[in-house]
Amino acid sequence: MKGLKAYEDVAGLVAVSQLRQLADDLEGTKVVHVNSTRVGGGVAEILVWLVPLMQDLGLDASWEVVEGKEDYYKTTKAFHNGLQGKPVTLPPSKIEVYEETARQNAERLRPILEEADFVFIHDPQPAPLLELCPKRKGKWVWRCHIDVSHPVRKVWGYLKSKVSGYDASIYSMPDFAQSLEHPQFIIAPSIDPLSEKNCDIPSREIEETLERYGIPNDVPIITQVSRFDSFKDPIGVIEAFQMLTETMEAELILAGGGATDDPEGAAVLEEVQEAAQGNPHIHVLLLPSDAHRTINALQRASTIVVQKSLQEGFGLTVTEAMWKGKPVIGGNAGGIRLQVFNHHTGFLVNSPEGAALRMRELLRRPERMDVMGETARQFVRENFLLTRHLREYLTLMLGLRLGLSDRLMADQSYENPQ
Amino acid sequence: MVSEKTDRPPFKVQDCAIITRMGGVSSAVNLRELRERIAVCPAETLYHHFCETLVRPTFDDPEFRNDFAVWASRHLRDRVLAERLGIINPYIFKNIDSLREKVLDILDERLSEVPYIPWVPKGEEFRFMRGVTIVFDTHATLETAEDLVNHLPDMSLSAIYYHFVEARRRTPDGTDDFTTWLADLEEKPEELLRAFAHIDFYFLSLSELKDALVKAAQAAFQGGVEVR
Numbered sequence: 001m002k003g004l005k006a007y008e009d010v011a012g013l014v015a016v017s018q019l020r021q022l023a024d025d026l027e028g029t030k031v032v033h034v035n036s037t038r039v040g041g042g043v044a045e046i047l048v049w050l051v052p053l054m055q056d057l058g059l060d061a062s063w064e065v066v067e068g069k070e071d072y073y074k075t076t077k078a079f080h081n082g083l084q085g086k087p088v089t090l091p092p093s094k095i096e097v098y099e100e101t102a103r104q105n106a107e108r109l110r111p112i113l114e115e116a117d118f119v120f121i122h123d124p125q126p127a128p129l130l131e132l133c134p135k136r137k138g139k140w141v142w143r144c145h146i147d148v149s150h151p152v153r154k155v156w157g158y159l160k161s162k163v164s165g166y167d168a169s170i171y172s173m174p175d176f177a178q179s180l181e182h183p184q185f186i187i188a189p190s191i192d193p194l195s196e197k198n199c200d201i202p203s204r205e206i207e208e209t210l211e212r213y214g215i216p217n218d219v220p221i222i223t224q225v226s227r228f229d230s231f232k233d234p235i236g237v238i239e240a241f242q243m244l245t246e247t248m249e250a251e252l253i254l255a256g257g258g259a260t261d262d263p264e265g266a267a268v269l270e271e272v273q274e275a276a277q278g279n280p281h282i283h284v285l286l287l288p289s290d291a292h293r294t295i296n297a298l299q300r301a302s303t304i305v306v307q308k309s310l311q312e313g314f315g316l317t318v319t320e321a322m323w324k325g326k327p328v329i330g331g332n333a334g335g336i337r338l339q340v341f342n343h344h345t346g347f348l349v350n351s352p353e354g355a356a357l358r359m360r361e362l363l364r365r366p367e368r369m370d371v372m373g374e375t376a377r378q379f380v381r382e383n384f385l386l387t388r389h390l391r392e393y394l395t396l397m398l399g400l401r402l403g404l405s406d407r408l409m410a411d412q413s414y415e416n417p418q
Numbered sequence: 419m420v421s422e423k424t425d426r427p428p429f430k431v432q433d434c435a436i437i438t439r440m441g442g443v444s445s446a447v448n449l450r451e452l453r454e455r456i457a458v459c460p461a462e463t464l465y466h467h468f469c470e471t472l473v474r475p476t477f478d479d480p481e482f483r484n485d486f487a488v489w490a491s492r493h494l495r496d497r498v499l500a501e502r503l504g505i506i507n508p509y510i511f512k513n514i515d516s517l518r519e520k521v522l523d524i525l526d527e528r529l530s531e532v533p534y535i536p537w538v539p540k541g542e543e544f545r546f547m548r549g550v551t552i553v554f555d556t557h558a559t560l561e562t563a564e565d566l567v568n569h570l571p572d573m574s575l576s577a578i579y580y581h582f583v584e585a586r587r588r589t590p591d592g593t594d595d596f597t598t599w600l601a602d603l604e605e606k607p608e609e610l611l612r613a614f615a616h617i618d619f620y621f622l623s624l625s626e627l628k629d630a631l632v633k634a635a636q637a638a639f640q641g642g643v644e645v646r
Contacts, residue, residue, distance in 0.1 A: 014574045021554050022435055149541075174545040177440050184440040186547070395435040399550040404439075409553050 002194050004056045010193045011387040019387060022394045023057035029397065030138070031061040032116040034109070036076065036125035038065050039289040040257055041227065042189065042316045043122050043145050046389075049192040053390055064109055066126045068101040073263050076125045082155030083124065083148045084231060084311040090155060099128060106132035118397055127162040139400045142169040145189070146313045147334040149175045168400060172314045172335050183404060185396055188338060189314045190389035191323060191380070196292035198323055201300065209297035215251055215283055220303035220363050223253040225295055225320075228268040228286075231311045232256075233331065238275045238282060240308070240355035245281065248363060255285040255298055299324050303369070304362055308355050309333050319384045322346075322376035327369050329358045339384070345376040429566065429599045431558040431573065434551050434580040436473055441466065441546030448537040449494060452486070452544055453525040461514040462548040465587065468508040468517065470549045472624055473579055483620060484508070486521065486544075493542045499528045507620060509586050553580065563600055563607040567635040575624040582627065583619065596631075609638040 008016045031054060035043050047063050054061035068076075075094040082088040105126070106113075110133055113119055117138040121127055123145055130140050142163045148156065148171075156178065163169060168183045177184045191198055210217050222241060226232040234254050241252040254272060269286060276282040287294055299305060305321035307330045314335030321328050322339060328346035330336035340346040347358040362369050402408040441463035446452040456464065467485040482488050482504035491500035502524045511517040529535070538544075556577065560566050573581075581595040589598055597614055600607055613634035619627045 014572075017556075018433060018435070018574060018576070021433065021556055022552070024554070174438075174440065174547060175541065177545075186438045186440075391435050392437050395437040395550070395552050398552045399437060402552075404550055408551065 004053055006194055007385075007387060011381075011385050015385075015387040015391075019057060019391055019394065022391060022398070023059065026394060026397060027058040029059050029118065030116045031059050031118045031120070031397070032064060032112055033061070033120045033122065034064045034066060034113070034126045034129065035122035036066050036068075036073075038063075042314065045192075045195075045197075045316065046189060047122070049195065049386055050390065050393070053386070054393075057390075057394075062112070064112065066101070066105040066109075066129075068097075068105075070263060071097050072101040077263055079124045079155060079159065080146060081231075082152040083146055083159065085150040085152060086231075088152060088155065090158065095158070102126070102128035102132060105129065118400070121166070124159055124162075127159060130165055131162070139167040139397075140165075141396070141400075142166045144169060144171050144176065147176055147311045148178060149334075151178075168396070170396070173338060176313075176334075187389065187392045187396070188335065188384065189316055189319075190384045190386045191316060191319045192386050193323060197296050198320055199296070201293065201296055205293070206297045206301050209294055210301055213253075213283060213285060215253065215301075217301065219249040219251055221251045221253060221301055222304050222306060222359060223255065223298055223302040224306040224308065225253075225255050225299060225317045226307065226309070227256045228265045228272060230264075230268055231309055233308045233310050234268070234272045235275050236310075236352045237306055237308050237355065238272070239352035240306075240359065241282065242279075243353065243356035244359045244363075247360065250281065250303075250359075250363070252282045253285065253298055253302070254282070255287055255295060257287045257289045257291060295320075296324075299326065302326055304329060304359060306355060306359075307331065307336060308349065308352075309336060312336050315339065319380055322373075323380045323384075325373035325377045327362055327372040327376065329355055329362075339379070343372075345372055345379055426599075426603055429560040429595075431556045431560065431569065431577060432553050432580060433556050433574055433577040434553045434584065435576065436470060436549045436551050438466070438474075438547050438549055441548045443546045445543035445545045447540075447543050448535050449496070449499075449525065449529060449532070450535050452489075453522060453529065455544075455546060456486075456518065456521055456525065459546055460548060461518075463546050464514050464518055464521075465508075466548045467546075468506070469583065469587075472583060473549075473576065489544045493538045493544070494536045496528070496532075496536055499524070502528070509592065509620070512592075551580075551584070563603060563610055564639060566596060566600070567610070567639045570628070570632050570635055573628070575628060578628045578631065579624055582631065607638070610635060613638045 004016055033047050033051060035047060037044050051061045051063045075098045078088045078090060106129055113129060113133045114135045119138060119140045120143050121129060122143045127142060164180055166182055168185060169180060170185045170187050171177050172188055174186055224237050228234060244250060273284055276284050299321050305326045305328050307315050307318045307328060309315060309331040310333055312334035318328050318330055318336055318339050322345060328340050330340040330346060330348055332348040332350050337348065340348050342348055349355045349358055399408060441459055443455045443459045446455050471483060471485060480488060482491060482500060484503060487500045487504035490496050490503055506520060508517055558569060560569055585595040586592045597611060600611055617630050617634060622630060
């Protein structure tokens, strides 16, 4: 992980200076982030840079992970599905697994969590830790990364009992906020432009990556990068591709890794492989969770990037593709709507037919793709790089510390400028 | 004329960071609910939807500058209402309650005109938000008007917002921080003050506003001498 100084070129000197000025009043503050996996998925990818950069700014930041057995991850996956509106049941046996695992983790993590000035609990998996740390002294914030706009009521009802005691919660967009008594903040996620997944790479490396997977590069390449998860609709992408290739040649890449907290990935992967069987132009790639440069190369090799999600917290793969100057065809869902603007940075679609139509439109009008790609990259530079994200975390912490009125002085000794 | 150093206190350049939170009232699905929520929402919520739109990430150049007008146009599909709300200049009201009164008056009038209450589909509700602003020191101080002219190009957009826009709700006469400070200098830079007063920022993005300030300041202070 690079230090903050390395971001001055790409994000701007002013953006980096602002972070240092804001962090002046948070020096030495103990901050702990807790989630359920160190590798795989958007949350881990954010924490990989967020924690070291907070440390670089003088905060005493650390990252802890809750651990459990397979039945725990099955339960939390059911939570995840239920919160995103997929019908699930949560029998008492599953609840007991969830709560018992939380108790075991609390035994291990309690000393560090109770001492922290700020604890950020990411997603539902570690949510019960709050009530298991009765001597906590800091502010606890529940950070919800998923689309909870239409949850299964019983699932949300249970989780609400675990998160309502927090001092605040954070969502990626206002549509996801729920009826809770505490302050609810909106912070969109972001990408690290210098990470292995997003940094510039030589064109030779891109070519070698395609060769390695036997993907021809003499026809347009359409790519979806995401976990094998039914909410990402990989089957819908295959259907769209089949409609497209009735009239023109192309290659389709469906690339993704598994996350250690996602036990359903294998079943979805099997379903995708079955749907792709017999079509040599569809490349289903199961990548290791650290294959960041490979994903970088595949995104850069693509003519169009697709993220046809049916539900989506934010869609960091959309941001990554836009940063690489690619137009994106995205599902009209969740945070994708914050990034993809019809005719400007790509297209929002609601069906495989819509995706096929927009793929064909873009491929038939390549000059528009270049303009869209440049617009997309600039939009990410202005709004979705990690400097903005980190600034909002610092602002939130100062706001919570100072009492959350509408205007607060970071250092209370300041006066108005005159 | 170049402003000399005086005994007046220097101008401390500050900056701000804003984080958005939910606005404290339920979302509105129709025109009547919008009216009811605006009547009771916190002052900060109204301020956010009228004035903090400037600091929010946006993609396109919005047709209207406040969120209520945008919602009326894009989601309620009531162009008449959108235009009536869109013309409101929030900076001319002496306080938020006067602004609220004006908005409610427009909504009541529209409610009396329409044959049915316009609704929006699920997912297009108006969600009330508010901002929390953290003000922090940049450690830059300015002694003279010329210092300000020279420093403006280096100021962040959020510092420009704080001193030129947000200042209007915290200064007694509703003016910006630059003007308040410059007007108090021993030798007032009259041309610079006039140039700043002529900037109508309501239709500008923050980067356009910064450009306008820099150009106005440089024109008034060519070569370090104020042009009259």
